[in-house]
Amino acid sequence: MKRNHIVSTNGHGAISYHKHLAFFKPGELIFIPKHLAVNIYVFCIDGRPLQIYLHKISGNKESTPISVDFIKAIDEVSRSSISTKSMVIQAITAYFDQSHHHDTPYHAQSLSVVEKIQPLIRDELQRKWSTSEICAQLYISSASLYRALKAENTSFTEILTNERLNAAKILLKKTHKSIDQISYECGFQSQSYFAKKFKAKFHISPTAFRKKNL
Structure with a gap:
């Protein structure tokens, strides 16, 4: 099955691909499209051990109850100017569908x-x-x-x-x-x-x- 990925981390950083550059903060979701090489730079400002969380996501899942985290993520993407907006929204939806499908709450897979x-x-x-x-x-x-x-x-x-x-x-x-x-x-x-x-x-x-x- 073809998969995309979403990454989250406890550090600050930037991601670049196709001449686009976006910055992120600790706890924010980073979408990585399938079959695409990206550069991600991550650092912790206080010398703490760096933690990176990788989540595989896929489509064709049944819809599940919408959480506050889901609403926040969709809203942020909708207001952004990225060219792959629709793809990101689909990926986020699939990600939350998968989380509920496996009975694993989103907060358990992300930062405390x-x-x-x-x-x-x-x-x-x-x-x-x-x-x-x-x-x-x-x-x-x-x-x-x-x-x-x-x-x-x-x-x-x-x-x-x-x-x-x-x-x-x-x-x-x-x-x-x-x-x-x-x-x-x-x-x-x-x-x-x-x-x-x-x-x-x-x-x-x-x-x-x-x-x-x-």
């Missing part, structure tokens, strides 16, 4: 909720994030978010703080910015609060960490 939240925070560290904003970005309800985070034994506050601290750690090591400036750029309200949280997580003060890594 935590992995979807992390890049959102990294892109806007100074933003005063709320759970309602995250739910809007991920197209899920607050109840679904709470259940997902509970299942992964974490909380939104913990994810938010960890992402800010990890970013601060990189800046302390790789830049000459002041600790106060790093604290502000990473979204902390004060340098003293930042120092307290940093020491609690890494068991060393920001000043001592910087001196150790000069």
Whole structure:
């Protein structure tokens, strides 16, 4: 059976083929037409291990209930200017049909909720994030978010703080910015609060960490 593929990854990157170039973010679907060589460049901005998910898709499947993820994907493609729009829509439809056909929910084959939240925070560290904003970005309800985070034994506050601290750690090591400036750029309200949280997580003060890594 002839097959296309859809790829998703936890990294940022770009895909090029037929002189077209498109960029993607963590968790976004990347359509690869059959019998076509493409170039895909993927990278993680924080040094995490790179994860790539490959899904084979095929047509001629019976229709299944439409999910929020399906609606979002179709809407994004419909509003795009790509020349293969109809082919991509058919491929996405087939992909979701196959997911339901095998009784495997889409979210189980893609990134976890935590992995979807992390890049959102990294892109806007100074933003005063709320759970309602995250739910809007991920197209899920607050109840679904709470259940997902509970299942992964974490909380939104913990994810938010960890992402800010990890970013601060990189800046302390790789830049000459002041600790106060790093604290502000990473979204902390004060340098003293930042120092307290940093020491609690890494068991060393920001000043001592910087001196150790000069």
